[in-house]
Amino acid sequence: MNLTLILFIALAAVAIASAAGLLISRNTVYAALFLVLNFATVAVFYLILGAPFIALAQVTIYAGAIMVLFLFVIMLLGADRLPRSQALPWQRPMAIVITAVLLLEAGFLLFQRLQITAGLTNPGPSVNTTQALQTLGLALFNQYLLPFEVTSVLLLVAMVGVIVLTKKEKGEPG
Amino acid sequence: MPNTIPLSWYLGISAVLFAMGALGVLIRRNPLIIFMSVELMLNAANLAFVAFASSFGVLTGQIFVFFVMTVSAAEVAVGLALIIIIFRNKHSIDVDLMNSLKG
Numbered sequence: 001m002n003l004t005l006i007l008f009i010a011l012a013a014v015a016i017a018s019a020a021g022l023l024i025s026r027n028t029v030y031a032a033l034f035l036v037l038n039f040a041t042v043a044v045f046y047l048i049l050g051a052p053f054i055a056l057a058q059v060t061i062y063a064g065a066i067m068v069l070f071l072f073v074i075m076l077l078g079a080d081r082l083p084r085s086q087a088l089p090w091q092r093p094m095a096i097v098i099t100a101v102l103l104l105e106a107g108f109l110l111f112q113r114l115q116i117t118a119g120l121t122n123p124g125p126s127v128n129t130t131q132a133l134q135t136l137g138l139a140l141f142n143q144y145l146l147p148f149e150v151t152s153v154l155l156l157v158a159m160v161g162v163i164v165l166t167k168k169e170k171g172e173p174g
Numbered sequence: 175m176p177n178t179i180p181l182s183w184y185l186g187i188s189a190v191l192f193a194m195g196a197l198g199v200l201i202r203r204n205p206l207i208i209f210m211s212v213e214l215m216l217n218a219a220n221l222a223f224v225a226f227a228s229s230f231g232v233l234t235g236q237i238f239v240f241f242v243m244t245v246s247a248a249e250v251a252v253g254l255a256l257i258i259i260i261f262r263n264k265h266s267i268d269v270d271l272m273n274s275l276k277g
Contacts, residue, residue: 008179012187019194019214028206035210038191042217045184049228051236054220061243066213066250073254074206077261095200099193106189111182139233140240151244158248162255 004048011048015041028074032067039063052129053136184225191218203269205257209250216246 018041021034039062046055140148191214198211220239227235261267 004179008183012183015187016190016194019191022207022210022214023194023198023202028204031207031210035213038214039217042191042221045187045221046224048179049184049224051224051228051239054224054236054239057240057243058220061247062213062217066247069250069254070206070210073258077258077267092201095197098200099197102196103189103193106193107186110185110189136233136236140237144237147241151241154248155244158251162251165252165255166258 007044007048011041011044015045029071032070032074035070036063036067039067050132053133181225181229185222188218188222188225191215191221205260205267205269205272208269209253209257213246213250216242 015038018034018038022031022038025031025034039058043055043058043063046052046058195211195213195215195218198214199208202208202211220242223235223239223242227233227239257267260272264271
């Protein structure tokens with residue numbers, strides 16, 4: 001049992017436990033913090049897989065920007081402790097059954113039907129990090145330049161849309 | 175450090191995280207937590223992308239993950255703005271109250 005394997009198993013346990021914490025915590029702030037933990041463990045997975053740029057983007061974009069936005073909205077709305085609403089009686093068991101079926105299907109497809117996963121192991125960070133970053137940057141700004149620019153337009157549209165959506169009309173109270 | 179973890183393990187983790195995100199969307203009634211579960215599912219898909227990219231030795235998967243991240247950032251901004259508007263109109267964000275379009 002080598003070091004990578006131990007690291008993988010520990011990270012997988014933390015990732016699944018934090019996802020479970022997100023599902024069962026009643027306080028929305030705790031749920032958000034569990035999700036930050038989950039994003040951080042997935043970022044370490046990316047590092048093991050030899051994708052340092054994606055790992056750091058994960059930490060800055062997801063665990064940084066997006067979750068700060070979430071926490072900001074939670075505190076703005078005072079939604080950290082919502083009153084428990086009446087759940088449909090069959091909702092929870094049915095949801096669990098549906099999810100179990102989904103998981104079984106995914107497992108069946110991945111491990112039985114498709115043989116693509118059979119012999120593949122990941123080569124890991126064999127190339128050095130600087131070289132990997134250089135290749136990624138060159139691909140992003142040569143081959144994928146148009147999608148990159150379209151993404152910036154998308155972000156601009158989202159920004160303008162959010163400003164227009166949350167702008168109060170004149171004379172509207174509160 | 176030799177790396178001997180098979181690709182299928184990463185895909186298994188990804189599938190489990192995706193299923194937990196789907197479960198969160200189905201059982202929780204707080205729209206903020208439903209949103210976080212959607213983020214969890216996107217993240218699981220990203221993990222599968224990076225695992226495949228690393229396994230096949232191509233960069234396309236990583237670049238796609240980068241685009242997924244930007245799109246999800248835009249989606250979160252718009253979605254949270256919508257939640258704020260709903261809260262302003264109904265003074266609650268329970269998903270059961272969001273039935274104005276129901277005929």
